[in-house]
Amino acid sequence: MTTLNTDHVQNLIDRFRGEILLPGDTSYNEAREIWNGMFDRKPAIIARCISTSDVISAVNFARSHKLLIAVKGGGHNSAGNAVCDDGMMIDLSLMRRVNVDPQALTARVDGGALLGDADHETQLHGLALSGGIVSHTGVGGLTLGGGFGWISRSQGLSIDNLLSAEVVTANGDLLTASPSDNPDLFWGIRGGGGNFGIVTSFLFRCAPIGNDVYSGMIIKKFENAREYIQFHREYVRTLPDEMTVWMVIRHAPPLPFLSEEVHGKMVVAIPFVWLGDPDKGAELIKPIREATESHGEAIGMNPWVDWQAGFDALNDHGARNYWKSHHIKELSDECLDQILDFAGNMPSDACEVFIPHMEGAPSKVPADETAFAHRKTPFVLNIHTRWEAKSDDEKCIAWARKFHSSTEPYAEGVYVNFLSDEGSARVKDAYTKEVWDRLVQIKRTYDPGNLFRMNQNINPD
Ligand SMILES: Cc1cc2nc3c(=O)[nH]c(=O)nc-3n(C[C@H](O)[C@H](O)[C@H](O)COP(=O)(O)OP(=O)(O)OC[C@H]3O[C@@H](n4cnc5c(N)ncnc54)[C@H](O)[C@@H]3O)c2cc1C
CATH class of the missing domain: 3.30.465.10 (Uridine Diphospho-n-acetylenolpyruvylglucosamine Reductase; domain 3)
Incomplete structure (x- = not known):
């Protein structure tokens, strides 16, 4: 661990409005925690900034002391880049106005x-x-x-x-x-x-x-997953951009609208949001409700803030996580074979296969307008591997990697925010050569x- 010159640290503290934390300080362990419980890194110094001037002081300090910098925003990234060993963690979590x-x-x-x-x-x-x-x-x-x-x-x-x-x-x-x-x-x-x-x-x-949105969740039977997804992959692409329908294959959480015997069973969850007249939304969602048999559903007007926090509990801090992802060109039958095969053999009950539909306004923006390169692919395939015990690391990571490579033939590019620590060559897959x-x-x-x-x-x- 780097030993920092105490006078230099004191100089930094003197001009800093936020908190400077060193190993052993009371809040040090709490401050270095991030969302993904896989990472237990110990920075030499944590700069908890409360202002732009603090950020500038921290950057100048790290540069002049040749410290590796890790920047923590929300600390959510599954790759764990918000915290480093030995260097300086520049923590923005007190800057939330x-x-x-x-x-x-x-x-x-x-x-x-x-x-x-x-x-x-x-x-x-x-x-x-x-x-x-x-x-x-x-x-x-x-x-x-x-x-x-x-x-x-x-x-x-x-x-x-x-x-x-x-x-x-x-x-x-x-x-x-x-x-x-x-x-x-x-x-x-x-x-x-x-x-x-x-x-x-x-x-x-x-x-x-507005404050309320027509939205909800339909829980489909996993037994009919192939039939449902064959319908879903076509139907969602015909919907107006104001309707967003996603798909999550996972073990059913104990949702209040599901009977107890469904809790913990494999299901295909179909959450959606419609921005517009609820009657029109209901009309658009009807074919999904009717496509294959459901275990249950909850549909109606929901306060936006509640809907936005509705998935928090399944994604709380501290569990071990390993994500693999790519954009999918087509949910072909062959691709589906792989998805259903791996989804049917999840290494832990907290894992999920998340397949959002992406097309719409983002795909109408020219590819060179921003550095976000892959705007045209219709779906993302996210393999959210999540578990509790360290002893399950090998099994869970191996499942995610095998699953991911089995769907590579149907993929094109990746969203940079869904990358794990996969090496520099893989980062390039998030971009085209020009970008x-x-x-x-x-x-x-x-x-x-x-x-x-x-x-x-x-x-x-
Ligand atoms: C449960 C969960 C759900 C998610 N859902 C979505 C979703 O719906 N849509 C979506 O697009 N993505 C989603 N993501 C991915 C998310 O966008 C990334 O994990 C993102 O990096 C999180 O940002 P953060 O600030 O919380 O993370 P951090 O881990 O703090 O930061 C991630 C990276 O960004 C850098 N960084 C953060 N803030 C700043 C800043 N202010 N200035 C400079 N660099 C900064 C960090 O240094 C780090 O390299 C989700 C992730 C999780 C874990």
């Missing part, structure tokens, strides 16, 4: 805010950010990778609604990134992750969705020394 301008339909969101923070404030005005589906996910990491959720099919990805950002770069400068200020940086942070600096605040366009080359150029401009490398790294060399 969200300021909404209801006239301009915009929200300025701090770099460490969670999606739940954004929902809480924007919903005061009946507005929403296009973001993800678990309320304790960080807006920071999610947005820098792309960001999709229940309303992105009609509103675009989070990055498609990003108007500007404030970025602290590797040499400690504070830059605005927008279409008119540092447009290359603005292009890069929209899909290139945290490679170019630390975003202290984002300015988003919000969508006026990758441009990202490398931007990295050379803003971080030629690769100070920000604890991420899905774009190596400037």
Whole structure:
């Protein structure tokens, strides 16, 4: 473990408004925890920033002491990049302010805010950010990778609604990134992750969705999964962009609308959100309800904040997680064979196979508009491997890897935010060659020394 010069640390503490934590300090262990329980890393120093000036001080300190930097936004990324061994963890989790301008339909969101923070404030005005589906996910990491959720099919990805950002770069400068200020940086942070600096605040366009949305969940029998998915793969692609229907294959949680004997059984869960007239939504969802037999369903008007937190409990902090993912060109029968085979043999009851439908507004944005490259593929296949005991690591990871390679022939590209620690060659799969080359150029401009490398790294060399 690096031994830091105590005078230098004291200098940092003297000009810092947040907290500086060292091993042994009371909050040190709590601060280094992240969502994925697989990572028990111990930074030499944790800088819990509360302001842009703190972020600049932390970056300058880490650079001048040649410390590896790990930036923690929401700490949710399954690859564990929010915490490092030995270096400096720059923790943004105390920077969670969200300021909404209801006239301009915009929200300025701090770099460490969670999606739940954004929902809480924007919903005061009946507005929403296009973001993800678990309320304790960080807006920071999610947005820098792309960001999709229940309303992105009609509103675009989070990055498609990003108007500007404030970025602290590797040499400690504070830059605005927008279409008119540092447009290359603005292009890069929209899909290139945290490679170019630390975003202290984002300015988003919000969508006026109101406070309640027609939404729900239909639980299909796993016995008829093939028949259902053969219907689903065609039908969802005919739906208007305001309707988002996803698919999750997993063991049934103890949902109140399911009879007890279904709890823990393999099922195909079909959650959906419709932005529009509920009667029209009901009409569009009817064929799904009728497609194959269901165990149960709960459909109706739900407060947006409740819906957004509805999947939190299944994704709480601390469990061991290993994710594998790719975009799927076609849910062909052969691809389905693999999905059903592996899904039928999950190594733990907490695993799930998550298949969101992606087409819509994101696929209408030109491929070179942002660094989020794979906009055309209809589905994502996410293998969420989740378990409790360390002794199950090998079995669970092996299942995910085999499952993933079995579906490779049907895949094209990957979403950078769903990558585990899979090596530098795999990071390139998140981008096309043109996008990758441009990202490398931007990295050379803003971080030629690769100070920000604890991420899905774009190596400037
Ligand atoms: C349960 C769960 C559900 C998810 N659901 C969705 C979903 O619906 N849609 C979706 O698009 N994604 C989803 N994701 C993926 C999610 O987008 C990524 O895990 C994302 O990286 C999380 O961001 P974070 O800030 O919480 O993570 P962190 O682990 O804190 O950060 C992830 C990466 O981003 C960097 N970073 C974070 N904040 C900043 C910042 N302000 N400035 C610079 N760099 C920063 C970090 O250094 C790190 O490299 C989900 C993930 C989980 C675990």
